[in-house]
Structure formats: C-alpha cells, structure tokens
Amino acid sequence: MSPARRASFFDVDETLVAQKTLFSFLRFHLAAEGRPPAAYDEAYAGLVRLKSRGASREEANRAYYTLYEGASADRLAEQGRVWFEEQLRAGGFFHAPGVEAFRRHREAGDPTVLVSGSFFACLDPIAEHLGADEAFGTSPVVLDGRLTGEVTRPMIGAAKADTALAWAAGHGVDPRDCFAYGDHVSDLELLRAVGHPTAVGDDPALRAYVVAVAGGRSLPGVSGA
Numbered sequence: 001m002s003p004a005r006r007a008s009f010f011d012v013d014e015t016l017v018a019q020k021t022l023f024s025f026l027r028f029h030l031a032a033e034g035r036p037p038a039a040y041d042e043a044y045a046g047l048v049r050l051k052s053r054g055a056s057r058e059e060a061n062r063a064y065y066t067l068y069e070g071a072s073a074d075r076l077a078e079q080g081r082v083w084f085e086e087q088l089r090a091g092g093f094f095h096a097p098g099v100e101a102f103r104r105h106r107e108a109g110d111p112t113v114l115v116s117g118s119f120f121a122c123l124d125p126i127a128e129h130l131g132a133d134e135a136f137g138t139s140p141v142v143l144d145g146r147l148t149g150e151v152t153r154p155m156i157g158a159a160k161a162d163t164a165l166a167w168a169a170g171h172g173v174d175p176r177d178c179f180a181y182g183d184h185v186s187d188l189e190l191l192r193a194v195g196h197p198t199a200v201g202d203d204p205a206l207r208a209y210v211v212a213v214a215g216g217r218s219l220p221g222v223s224g225a
Contacts, residue, residue: 069149
C-alpha cells in the first residue's frame, strides 16, 4: 500500500457526535456506580461555576478528570462500551453532516484521526464504530490500574494542533494537504494547522477564519448547540 498523501483530523463532540460525550458519560458512570442523580447535578454545577469564574477550557478539562480519581481504568473502559451501545440504541447520537464527511475521507483512502478533549472510555468505542485509524484524547494518569484524577495534557486548543502536526510529520504527510473539522473556537488552532479547514456549525470565530480567511467551508452544526 502506498503512503497516504493527506489525512483528515476530526474533533468529536458536536462535530462527529451530537452531544458532549464527557457529560453524557459522567452521568452514566455515576449511575453505574450506584450514585444518585444529584451526584451528577453537583459535579456538573461545580464545573459550570469553575467556568463562570474565568477558568480556561483546559483548566475545566483538568477539573473534569478529578471526578474519576480512584476509578478503575478497566471498569471505565467497560462502562464506556455499555454507554456507547445505549447511545446507539437511543438514536440521534451521531451528527450526520460530520459523519458523512468522515466517510467520504475514508472512501477516498485518507487516514482519519480523531482529536478530542474526551478520553478512552468514550473515544475508543466511537473510533471503532466509525473505523477511525487513530484517536487521540486527553490521557488520564493511571497508576496500578486506577486513575489518579490527573491528566498528562488536555487535548484542547494547541494540543490538538500539535497532535495533528506530529501525526503528519510521523507519516510523511504535508499538513497543507490535510483536512480538519471542528465546531468550537478552541478548535481554531487545529484548523489553522491544515490546508483544508472546515467549520462545523456557526461559531463566529471559526467561520471568520475558515470561510473568510482560509477559503475553507462549513457544515451545519448540531441543532440547539
């Protein structure tokens, strides 16, 4: 097989799927651990307060993973598979415009790479279902099989761009030939890292750069996002 000439990089939440996986999975995880619904409400409210005090998206991402301190990595992976099957049965999980773009790249033979602030419990079943070549998310620190509540580096903002550029360099692919898809202003650095960016939805900062500056294109966003 000849080496790829280009690749496509995809954000996940509200780009390929129609929800924020971190919150959806957290609700499922807490219920699976026998916690009352109020436990999720309390955790969510704490993250909202953090953001309201001016915390960056990276800081909020780190704070989210403290909620899993002491959790078994194996149990989270299993819960992720069950959570994903529940989402599929419920319907409406995937965002059709993003998935259609993803499938076009696969059919064209382009490697498909997911880059997300989410983590293995959510990303692994999504990547497997879609047939993604690789998936990079925020990596929780695991000691003796359990999460410490810390992460190595949130896969947010510049981390997504760095990951895409490193992947391209490692595979001999010119980023100027690559594609990227994202829905939030925090995806802007990822979109700037490639030659063919696509804004998903109506984020004004993304559209201003992608459509007006880079000559890229846009896809419909998730309704109500």
